[in-house]
Amino acid sequence: MLDDLDRRILRYLQADPARAAADLADAAGTTPAVLSRRLARLADAGILRGQEAVIDWRALGFSVEVSLRVTLDKTNPRAFDEFIAAAREIPEVLEIQTFLGQVDVRLSVIARDLAHYQHIWRGRILTLPHIADIEALMHVARIKDELRLPL
Amino acid sequence: MTDIDDTDRAILRALQLDASQSAGALGRALGLSQPACWRRIRRLEQAGVIAGRRVVLDATRLGFGVTVFLGVKLAAKGRVSLTDFERAVTAIPEVQTVEHILGLYDYRLRVVARDIADFERVLRRRIMTLPGVGAVEANVLLSEERRPGPL
Numbered sequence: 001m002l003d004d005l006d007r008r009i010l011r012y013l014q015a016d017p018a019r020a021a022a023d024l025a026d027a028a029g030t031t032p033a034v035l036s037r038r039l040a041r042l043a044d045a046g047i048l049r050g051q052e053a054v055i056d057w058r059a060l061g062f063s064v065e066v067s068l069r070v071t072l073d074k075t076n077p078r079a080f081d082e083f084i085a086a087a088r089e090i091p092e093v094l095e096i097q098t099f100l101g102q103v104d105v106r107l108s109v110i111a112r113d114l115a116h117y118q119h120i121w122r123g124r125i126l127t128l129p130h131i132a133d134i135e136a137l138m139h140v141a142r143i144k145d146e147l148r149l150p151l
Numbered sequence: 152m153t154d155i156d157d158t159d160r161a162i163l164r165a166l167q168l169d170a171s172q173s174a175g176a177l178g179r180a181l182g183l184s185q186p187a188c189w190r191r192i193r194r195l196e197q198a199g200v201i202a203g204r205r206v207v208l209d210a211t212r213l214g215f216g217v218t219v220f221l222g223v224k225l226a227a228k229g230r231v232s233l234t235d236f237e238r239a240v241t242a243i244p245e246v247q248t249v250e251h252i253l254g255l256y257d258y259r260l261r262v263v264a265r266d267i268a269d270f271e272r273v274l275r276r277r278i279m280t281l282p283g284v285g286a287v288e289a290n291v292l293l294s295e296e297r298r299p300g301p302l
Contacts, residue, residue, distance in 0.1 A: 002213070010208065017170075017204040049207040053166035056202035057300065061152035067252065067259070091301040099220070101290030106220075110300065137254035143237050149208055149215055149263060150244035 001045075005030060007151045009038055010048070014148045017051050057094075062110040064117045065139040068125065070105045071132045079130035080104070090124045153198040158183065160302045162191055163200070167299055170204045210263060217264045221278065222256035222288040231283030239281050245273045256288065 008028040012019065019027075025035040042048040057065070072079040080098065087093050087107055095108035109125070111117035125134070155163075161181050165172070178188030195201045210218070225231050240249055240260065248261040260278070264270035278284065 010206075010213075014206050014208070017206045045212065047209050047212045049209055051170040051204050052168065052207055053163070053170040054202045054205050055163060055167065055300065056199050059153055059199040059202075060155065062301070088298065091298075093298055094300050095295065095297055097220075097295040098293045099290040100293055102288065103290050106290075135255070137252045137259075140251040140253050143249035143251060143258075144241045144246065145248050145250075147205060147247050147261075149210055149213060149247075151213065 002047075005034075006038060006042060009035065010042070010149075011151045013048075014146075014151070057110050061112055062092075064111040064113060066109050066111070066117060067137040067139065068107040068109060068134055069103045069137065070107065070128075070134045071102075072104045073130045073132045074104075076130055082129045083131070086128050090120070092120050092124075153195075153200050155195070155200065159191060159195060159200075162188070163195065164299055164302050166192070166201065214265055215263045216266050217270050218292040219262045219264070219270055220290045220292060221260040221262055221274075222252075222290075223258045223260060223278070223281075224256045224285040224287070225258075225283045226285030227283065235282045236284070240278075243273070243277045245277065256286070 005028060009024070009030075012024055012027045021035060022032050025032045028035065030038075039048065043050075070083070072083055076082075083105060084096055084098075087096055087105075090109075092109050092111060093107050094110055095106070097106045098104065099106065107125075109117075109120060111120055121136075158181065162177065165177055165180065173185075174189035174192055175185040177183075177192075178185050181188065183191070192201070210216075225233075225236065236258075237249065237251075240246055240258070245262050245264060246260050247263055248259075250259045251257070252259050262270065262273060262278070264273055274287075274289075278287065
């Protein structure tokens with residue numbers, strides 16, 4: 001379904017989403033007219049879903065980032081749904097992921113400082129439903145954060 | 152740290168969902184003139200609050216059916232150079248993110264693969280051969296959602 005040109009276009013687009021169309025066409029070895037047709041086709045097929053802005057929360061004063069690994073009480077069949085619904089209500093939760101493995105759910109939580117984190121932890125996290133076990137891992141640094149696909 | 156007001160927050164929320172919309176269109180939606188909206192976006196970019204833009208691709212439709220989070224512990228701390236490990240792991244195309252973590256393990260990697268067999272190939276040939284790699288814990292991603300954050 002995808003040919004080499006599609007893959008090249010997506011590869012260059014991933015590397016620099018702000019690149020001008022003429023420049024992108026050049027790099028991918030095609031013309032702007034073909035490029036725009038290909039982009040439209042990739043969007044129609046639901047492959048290219050758009051662009052999103054990446055926010056640097058540190059620049060907004062959120063210097064603490066913690067990864068919470070949660071094991072749920074699976075004797076309750078509603079545990080996943082109710083836990084996730086409640087986690088969505090916490091503004092400082094940036095990501096909610098579910099897993100197959102030792103961990104059931106992971107929450108990525110940001111806070112302004114450790115005092116603020118403590119406040120969220122006590123007031124919002126520990127009160128979430130169906131937690132069997134929870135452990136917190138502190139982020140030190142982000143070494144690579146591109147989320148690109150190896151096309 | 153950058154101070155932002157409610158209008159900036161609304162801009163950030165909108166751009167997180169769709170960063171391809173023009174300053175004119177976004178301004179209209181928020182009751183701002185095109186130049187006023189453009190100036191605000193530019194200020195947020197210059198302050199580093201908008202760290203960049205990311206192309207959103209449907210990984211499954213592109214044939215990447217498996218995402219695994221690996222917790223990697225380094226084997227011999229002190230004898231292994233963190234820089235060597237970080238440089239080598241960052242160069243692996245299937246490794247989408249690398250985070251330095253404090254807690255159970257040292258690094259968390261997000262690895263994307265076509266299927267479980269492909270993941271095993273990446274794990275054996277690329278990850279287990281990294282300099283200094285010790286115990287590795289794997290969790291297969293079942294679902295994920297990104298939240299707008301405290302805006």
